Amino acid sequence: MDKIIITGGRRLQGDIKVSGAKNAALPILASVILGGGECTVTNVPRVVDVFTMGKLLGILGATVKTEGNRVVMKMDALRSSEAPYDLVRTMRASVVVLGPLLARWGEAIVSLPGGCAIGSRPVNLHLAGLEQMGATVTVEHGYIKAKAPRLKGARICLDFPTVTGTENLMMAACLADGTTVIENVAKEPEIVDLAAFLVKRGARIAGAGTDMITIEGVKELRGADHEVIPDRIEAGTYLAAAAITGGDVCVKDCRPQHLEAVTAKLREAGAEVTESKESVRLKASKRLKSVDVKTYPYPGFATDMQAQMMALMCVAQGTSVITETVFEGRFIHVPELQRMGANIKVDGSHAVVTGTTQLSGAAVMASDLRASAGLVVAGLAAEGDTEIARVYHLDRGYERIEEKLSGLGAAIRRVPGMGQPNQIAKGRA
Numbered sequence: 341m342d343k344i345i346i347t348g349g350r351r352l353q354g355d356i357k358v359s360g361a362k363n364a365a366l367p368i369l370a371s372v373i374l375g376g377g378e379c380t381v382t383n384v385p386r387v388v389d390v391f392t393m394g395k396l397l398g399i400l401g402a403t404v405k406t407e408g409n410r411v412v413m414k415m416d417a418l419r420s421s422e423a424p425y426d427l428v429r430t431m432r433a434s435v436v437v438l439g440p441l442l443a444r445w446g447e448a449i450v451s452l453p454g455g456c457a458i459g460s461r462p463v464n465l466h467l468a469g470l471e472q473m474g475a476t477v478t479v480e481h482g483y484i485k486a487k488a489p490r491l492k493g494a495r496i497c498l499d500f501p502t503v504t505g506t507e508n509l510m511m512a513a514c515l516a517d518g519t520t521v522i523e524n525v526a527k528e529p530e531i532v533d534l535a536a537f538l539v540k541r542g543a544r545i546a547g548a549g550t551d552m553i554t555i556e557g558v559k560e561l562r563g564a565d566h567e568v569i570p571d572r573i574e575a576g577t578y579l580a581a582a583a584i585t586g587g588d589v590c591v592k593d594c595r596p597q598h599l600e601a602v603t604a605k606l607r608e609a610g611a612e613v614t615e616s617k618e619s620v621r622l623k624a625s626k627r628l629k630s631v632d633v634k635t636y637p638y639p640g641f642a643t644d645m646q647a648q649m650m651a652l653m654c655v656a657q658g659t660s661v662i663t664e665t666v667f668e669g670r671f672i673h674v675p676e677l678q679r680m681g682a683n684i685k686v687d688g689s690h691a692v693v694t695g696t697t698q699l700s701g702a703a704v705m706a707s708d709l710r711a712s713a714g715l716v717v718a719g720l721a722a723e724g725d726t727e728i729a730r731v732y733h734l735d736r737g738y739e740r741i742e743e744k745l746s747g748l749g750a751a752i753r754r755v756p757g758m759g760q761p762n763q764i765a766k767g768r769a
């Protein structure tokens with residue numbers, strides 16, 4: 341297994357480009373299931389989760405051709421309605437094929453993803469919504485089995501604004517009979533991007549990006565072209581990396597409006613942040629101050645940026661309270677940061693981080709995608725070498741991260757290891 345080795349202490353400087361958003365690309369690719377026309381999707385990040393989705397869609401019967409960051413796809417016939425455990429366990433987001441399969445082909449068998457490094461991850465809201473649309477859903481032998489000759493429009497109110505749950509139900513409703521209204525939906529930019537693509541394909545969707553989405557079912561969706569939005573979490577990770585090294589970095593090809601919760605916190609901590617239409621520049625000329633952070637669904641501070649922000653707070657001046665409200669147990673990076681000399685105390689969903697002047701490089705282990713990103717950020721500022729094992733977590737969501745950070749002057753390199761992990765740990769997308 342590959343390792344990443346970072347020699348910390350280099351001040352990052354220069355321009356860095358953000359790739360397409362993994363979390364937008366995944367449901368957009370899955371939505372090929374909803375219609376027969378050819379779709380061309382560009383700005384698709386070349387990351388392992390996207391390859392996994394391509395593989396899954398191939399099993400289901402889609403043709404998916406990838407050329408660089410462009411994917412051309414089509415699905416004319418169903419080969420299988422089953423998303424097998426072997427794929428789903430490596431990527432929980434595979435569950436977004438459930439709604440589209442059911443809506444177009446009347447049946448879906450999707451493995452339950454099982455436990456996950458960042459806490460229990462139910463899909464009960466996805467299933468309840470589909471049942472309200474007339475589906476029969478059972479869970480047998482570790483698989484969700486859903487059937488519905490034709491879904492019916494319904495009024496659904498989600499208990500929590502689940503991101504992939506909103507995507508599943510929105511996609512299912514595109515081909516349902518009548519109108520579906522989903523309340524308390526997730527408002528993430530990735531939902532808005534998926535809705536924009538579906539509308540290009542002939543879907544009738546209103547309200548994406550607000551608390552309530554209304555979908556009028558249509559008979560079928562056609563092909564369309566689409567460019568995936570930039571990855572706001574990747575952009576935020578580079579801003580945190582710039583901040584922790586006292587750097588001066590311009591993050592290009594991003595949407596500053598999607599990053600507001602993060603840039604507000606970085607400014608509050610004392611960084612100088614300037615935004616233009618498609619870039620954000622961060623300068624940190626002095627040691628940053630501690631700030632409190634609480635994660636929320638969008639437009640709140642993203643849980644996917646919590647580990648990177650915590651790394652930054654480990655060397656800030658003062659004490660910061662970081663509260664995780666979206667996922668239970670999403671503090672798995674804490675023991676690793678402690679190995680690097682961080683002073684962190686966890687009490688339930690709160691982590692109290694007292695800044696220290698210097699972290700020290702250590703051998704650490706990535707345990708999920710964003711936890712790994714947090715360790716990279718910490719390693720960039722630590723004294724000496726930080727060796728991050730289990731890099732496959734990072735590869736699930738970051739395109740060429742070591743190359744991109746090297747371009748800013750970081751001393752970061754990948755050391756190829758022996759073979760691939762035979763069991764990729766269940767991680768969060």
Ligand code: UD1
Nearest residue numbers: 363433461462463464465466500502503504644666667769
């Ligand atoms: C998505 C993102 C992930 C991000 C997360 C929260 C993708 C591919 N992944 O994951 O990167 O960290 O949103 O922003 O887009 N819940 C239930 N029942 C359900 C569904 C969810 O109780 O049926 C709970 C979860 O346990 C969790 C919370 O809702 O506590 C949010 O989860 P959710 O928004 O569903 O996360 P994902 O869509 O899996």
